[in-house]
Amino acid sequence: MDKVVATAEEAVADIGDGASLAVGGFGLCGVPNVLIQAVHDGGATGLSVVSNNCGAMGTGLAVLLRSRRISRVTGSYIGNNDVFARQYLGGELELELIPQGTLAERLRAGGSGIPAFYTPAGVGTQVAEGGLPWRYDGKGGVAVASPPREVREFDGVPHVLEHGITTDFALVRAARGDRHGNLVFRRSARNFNPVAAMAGRITIAEVEELVEPGEIDPDHVHLPGVFVQRVVALTPEQAADKQIEKVTVTKVDA
Template structure:
């Protein structure tokens, strides 16, 4: 096992990692439900005096955790997500005209993030053809009276091999906030199980990627085949304390 050290470690404190995030930017946020969400980074962001943020995430967090913290503070202007059913404050803000919401099919959202990180401007998919996803008219924002103020536009469609496809634009975020199980000092990352669903994709899409890692090891300790995301995508790295690393919520607790 290598104990190689490098002079360009990306490690820094949480405060340093988010210090330059201003109002009005777009954040790609990793996680699946409350699994693998960058809770420490989001908690720190909730304490900053910034607002008008746009969040791109598979879901909107839950009340009091994850993106729910930013929602509670009124820091979010817009959300692009595929599932939002676990957050009462989200529903209230959306229905009362305080929040703009772009709902996107889950696989399409994943590919939009991946494409953004891969330098692909747009792609064609069959998902959503014949629905408001392609035809437009999905309510993105209501006014205070409950009327639709902003609706989704119609998207370009194209016939490919006898089937209709809809064009989806990729997503490039100003910042990505993700959580990894293990990182090395160069930012190579390994994710744990379900946390791998959206964290690598969110990381790829961010112009500046900030990672909170439960464990940080020397370069070389992660085998090449054990790296889920190469450090080329990672700009800043925060090592969590033992207490922060084990603070993991259960979205829905079911008992017998």
Template sequence: MIDKTFSSIDAAVADIHDGASIAVGGFGLVGIPTLLINALRAQGASDLTIISNNCGTDGQGLGLLLEDGRITRTIGSYIGSNKEYARRYLEGELTVEFTPQGTLAERMRAGGAGIPAFFTTAGVGTQVAEGGLPQRYNTDGSVAIYSEPKETREFNGQLYVLEEGIRADFALVHAHKADRFGNLVFYKTARNFNPDAAMSGKVTIVQAEHIVDELDPDEVHLPGIYVHRVVHVGPQETGIENRTVSN
């Protein structure tokens, strides 16, 4: 067995190159690999394609890479309340490929499992399947790039659309516990897109709150075969995405 631990979070992301595609775990601000994102920001790689459910929030998570202009393309499910994300998309600074949430999870999982494509009912009868979704705007507000139509096929009287698996150059993931061989345990709702993103990466980098010498096989959520680097970061707090107060 191979010890996959790294002593430095900066060293773990040092070889992420300009133009890389990166699958990133998390949902909103829950379970995001904050310290890996910060290290990538300091490292300086640009022209990145980010595959993630969303793109952080203004001033937090992936939103910081957006603010720095380091992301040129995203594959995700929604913009949410990230104003900078919306601005860059609508003003022609960012290419955005929208995909249904469950489809995105399966595209990452399938890519990691060696499945090049699969059929799903999600998106059938909409622009997801038929094409025509704006992916990039011109600076004058006109559409520069529309999504292309996808292959559809009928099985047992039901129409399905073909979706391609995603195999990213790198993956950034947050885990609650890891052993030195990369076996991972996620904590409650942080077990969202993290396992799928981890599977998608050709090189998967994990920030773990705890590193232990041994894990019970029955508690492992993701086997270490999908993990290449693990960095101990200690306990982490989840940021507040939307704060609501009342009188």
């Protein structure tokens, strides 16, 4: 039952070329940076990534993007990631851009053994009708476009069929975790991390604080250990290494 692995490098050693990864986090919050760096150092390429966004401020998945290790992204947000935008528009990267709530539900469904579900999100748009550019040809044209989705009415309201997502691996970050893999996420880091963890066939969690089994109240567990196969305890320095994407301050009159 002890799922603790000594190092991040050991935990991701079997992630090879062409693997698919579900990765938790949103912007700079809750991103498994240590595991991502270990994947980079391991040399895997041609990766298919499922994540809300693909790194920010040169951190997170941007580390893999810069090295051109990612071939396909399923996500919801490009944002200010100029490397992401440049590779996508240049035809180097395939992107399936889907609504954020739909992405979360597709991950949850895949982890719950639900093959597909219907949602009204995307009806009447290219999400349902097809034609979204998945890959450009590098010359301004579209090389691969999204196919049309099945649409069905429920109580007079059209819904589009979306498929659950499962991946070879999942990488997540938690505030606390025990040796059995039970995880607790702090505040907004409890965003895509639980559903990403559910979707991975092998889920690897980096935890800021490792505790013994029984130290986490069962009522406080956000993700049961049944979804987690490997746990990596971060050093105090790694746990404290957190950036702020946008600093907002209020001017106070003297």
